[in-house]
Amino acid sequence: MLYSGAMAYASAPDPKAYEAQVYQIVRMIPSGRVMTYGQIAALIAPPPGVDPIQYHKLAPRWVGTAMAHCPDEVPWQRVINSQGKVSERPGMGMMVQRKLLEQEGVVFDERERVDLKRYQWSPGEAGQTSEPAQPRLL
DNA sequence: CGCTTGACCGGAA
DNA sequence: ATTCCGGCCAAGC
Numbered sequence: 001m002l003y004s005g006a007m008a009y010a011s012a013p014d015p016k017a018y019e020a021q022v023y024q025i026v027r028m029i030p031s032g033r034v035m036t037y038g039q040i041a042a043l044i045a046p047p048p049g050v051d052p053i054q055y056h057k058l059a060p061r062w063v064g065t066a067m068a069h070c071p072d073e074v075p076w077q078r079v080i081n082s083q084g085k086v087s088e089r090p091g092m093g094m095m096v097q098r099k100l101l102e103q104e105g106v107v108f109d110e111r112e113r114v115d116l117k118r119y120q121w122s123p124g125e126a127g128q129t130s131e132p133a134q135p136r137l138l
Numbered sequence: 139c140g141c142t143t144g145a146c147c148g149g150a151a
Numbered sequence: 152a153t154t155c156c157g158g159c160c161a162a163g164c
Contacts (some may be wrong), residue, residue: 011160037146057158060146067145079145087145097145 012062013047019066025123026070029078032104033121034114036082037063043123077101078121084113 012018021044029035041059046052063079064087070076077100081087086097098108106119 038148041146054158057147058160061144061158061160062146064145070145076145081145082147089145093145 011065013049015062015066018044018047018062019070022063022066023070023074026067026074026076026079028123029075029121031075032106032119034078034080034101034106034116034119035121036080036116037061037067037087038082039120039122040079078104080114084116086112 022040025040025043026035038060041063042056044059046055046059060082067076067079068089077097086094086101088094098112101114102108106114108114
């Protein structure tokens with residue numbers, strides 16, 4: 001019976017289609033802004049047959065998995081976790097990601113966290129205004 | 139073939 | 152504030 005109930009974790013029913021949606025959203029993130037894995041997952045509708053509650057629990061990891069092999073064109077550095085921190089990935093790159101974001105104007109505090117209230121972006125802001133949605137510069 | 143390990147998240151201790 | 156745990160599939164070693 002398809003993906004009803006408790007049957008989905010590592011991948012969506014159609015991983016390629018799902019990843020495509022993830023990349024599409026990530027590509028929209030402006031320089032100097034960030035989104036979280038869970039936020040992106042919440043913007044994508046649960047695939048047919050997937051229980052919404054299960055989706056809510058599992059989808060953030062699908063997004064993470066998708067980001068693991070994202071194309072070079074995708075600004076992967078603008079995706080961080082719900083705590084406002086850069087996710088620790090196997091090997092290295094945390095420093096690289098942080099540096100890339102700092103070059104875009106994102107500020108990290110002593111605890112290596114980003115103020116999401118200030119830098120988190122959502123597609124709703126897109127194109128609404130030509131006003132720079134820039135975080136204020138102190 | 140079995141064990142380990144995931145670009146996550148929210149709630150509990 | 153921080154650490155631990157459940158969720159429960161699939162690819163890699």
